[in-house]
Amino acid sequence: MATNLTDEQLVEQAVNENSEAFGEIVKRWERKIFALCFGMLGREDEARDAAQETFIAAYRNLKNFRGEAKVSSWLHRIAVNQCLTTKRRTKTRSESFLDDETNAEEKVFVAPARLSPARTTEQNERLKVIRQAVGSLPPDLRQVIVMKEFEDMTFQEIAHTLELPLSTVKSRVYTALKQLRMKLERTPLEVI
Amino acid sequence: MFDYNHQNSSCTFAEQTISYLYDEIDVSGKAAVEKHLRICAVCADEITGFGIVRSSILDWQRDEFYQLETPKIEIPNNESKKLPLGISVSNKTQSWIGTLREFLSVSPASVAIAALLLVTVFVGLIVINHNSSGNNQIAVGGDKNATQTSVLPEPENKSEIASINSSNNSTNVNSPEKSSPSNVIKVQELSPKNLQTAAKLPVVKVSNNARAASRTAVAARKTKNSPTVRRLDVSNYAAVNTLSAKAGLVPKLNNIEEEEEETLHLADLLNEVGGK
Numbered sequence: 001m002a003t004n005l006t007d008e009q010l011v012e013q014a015v016n017e018n019s020e021a022f023g024e025i026v027k028r029w030e031r032k033i034f035a036l037c038f039g040m041l042g043r044e045d046e047a048r049d050a051a052q053e054t055f056i057a058a059y060r061n062l063k064n065f066r067g068e069a070k071v072s073s074w075l076h077r078i079a080v081n082q083c084l085t086t087k088r089r090t091k092t093r094s095e096s097f098l099d100d101e102t103n104a105e106e107k108v109f110v111a112p113a114r115l116s117p118a119r120t121t122e123q124n125e126r127l128k129v130i131r132q133a134v135g136s137l138p139p140d141l142r143q144v145i146v147m148k149e150f151e152d153m154t155f156q157e158i159a160h161t162l163e164l165p166l167s168t169v170k171s172r173v174y175t176a177l178k179q180l181r182m183k184l185e186r187t188p189l190e191v192i
Numbered sequence: 193m194f195d196y197n198h199q200n201s202s203c204t205f206a207e208q209t210i211s212y213l214y215d216e217i218d219v220s221g222k223a224a225v226e227k228h229l230r231i232c233a234v235c236a237d238e239i240t241g242f243g244i245v246r247s248s249i250l251d252w253q254r255d256e257f258y259q260l261e262t263p264k265i266e267i268p269n270n271e272s273k274k275l276p277l278g279i280s281v282s283n284k285t286q287s288w289i290g291t292l293r294e295f296l297s298v299s300p301a302s303v304a305i306a307a308l309l310l311v312t313v314f315v316g317l318i319v320i321n322h323n324s325s326g327n328n329q330i331a332v333g334g335d336k337n338a339t340q341t342s343v344l345p346e347p348e349n350k351s352e353i354a355s356i357n358s359s360n361n362s363t364n365v366n367s368p369e370k371s372s373p374s375n376v377i378k379v380q381e382l383s384p385k386n387l388q389t390a391a392k393l394p395v396v397k398v399s400n401n402a403r404a405a406s407r408t409a410v411a412a413r414k415t416k417n418s419p420t421v422r423r424l425d426v427s428n429y430a431a432v433n434t435l436s437a438k439a440g441l442v443p444k445l446n447n448i449e450e451e452e453e454e455t456l457h458l459a460d461l462l463n464e465v466g467g468k
Contacts, residue, residue: 034263035257039257044256051263051265052265126248129248130251131252134249150257154216173214174209178238178242180248180249181245184248
């Protein structure tokens with residue numbers, strides 16, 4: 001029954017004390033929000049926490065939700081803010097001895113068993129570089145590239161969600177790819 | 193409008209190139225870009241470079257993100273209690289500990305009310321229990337009083353008991369459960385079967401005077417509701433109890449009370465006989 005409703009109708013029902021409506025919103029968006037958080041933060045544990053916090057914050061502010069905005073925009077905005085807060089917190093915690101992107105190196109990556117040790121090391125290096133590169137993008141560029149690559153959204157959907165002109169979204173994606181290419185080229189790795 | 197501030201490329205095809213890269217371009221636009229890429233080295237180089245970047249991001253996703261399960265999003269109970277909506281997003285079934293915790297976390301006022309109700313119920317039970325045991329005590333005490341205040345001459349009493357005892361023994365040997373109410377003739381329970389049994393019961397010869405005295409006593413009980421009469425009644429029951437106890441019969445006091453007006457009181461008759 002609730003699956004036929006739009007996100008906005010679900011929020012309206014959730015505000016009117018329909019307990020299932022908010023659950024349906026969560027079901028629809030949890031994977032995408034988790035993907036966004038993972039792309040923005042680069043760490044699974046932090047992404048999980050950020051996704052959880054995003055929905056809690058959304059739940060808290062249900063009554064403040066303005067009908068004119070889209071639920072997807074609202075959730076993405078909350079998620080991005082949550083990710084930025086998490087990043088700031090991580091940065092403060094690690095103080096100045098390491099950049100937060102460097103912290104991502106601590107993550108232990110278990111490669112598939114079929115890869116040789118040399119290949120595994122190389123794979124790990126590649127992943128580390130791309131993670132660092134994405135993590136070093138400015139938030140507005142990082143957000144659009146993560147939405148495009150991780151959430152697999154179209155330019156139109158991103159524009160709709162972020163309430164930005166379509167050309168602005170394309171421009172940001174273009175710029176993000178350009179900066180990523182430069183960062184990856186600065187760290188030469190053998191293309192497999 | 194395309195924002196050129198972010199890029200160094202001077203090529204006006206940049207926006208179309210990015211749409212081409214993600215395959216979000218119509219057929220005519222696609223053909224135009226492909227035609228442009230053949231003549232523009234900068235755009236061709238960018239397309240190749242962006243392809244490598246995308247491939248790297250895809251590797252990262254495939255190796256790390258795709259394997260991850262979507263986290264179970266749960267709104268904590270305390271969070272949902274703070275809010276006007278009492279909902280829980282969690283799809284998990286609550287454990288019994290959780291249920292117990294939730295049950296115990298109800299407001300102190302309702303706990304106090306529940307405790308008060310429990311205490312009331314307990315007190316009520318104790319009072320009821322006490323009353324019923326008090327009735328038993330009255331019955332026992334009545335027995336004692338009856339033995340103390342009995343004015344019946346011993347020999348006549350004994351013979352009466354003996355006659356009742358012997359007749360009861362002769363009639364109710366095979367059905368001892370029927371022997372208990374034999375002292376009281378129940379008018380409303382005289383079914384044909386009971387009538388047959390009643391026919392076998394001993395015939396107590398009662399004089400007209402005794403009947404009249406009994407009727408008078410019943411009438412007095414009906415009209416007067418004084419404590420004296422009540423006490424007399426109790427002693428009468430006690431006398432019956434004493435007799436039946438001696439005869440090995442245990443009459444049901446409750447039955448006697450219920451059928452007070454309908455039964456012929458043997459004690460009155462005995463009093464009458466004793467008076468003679």
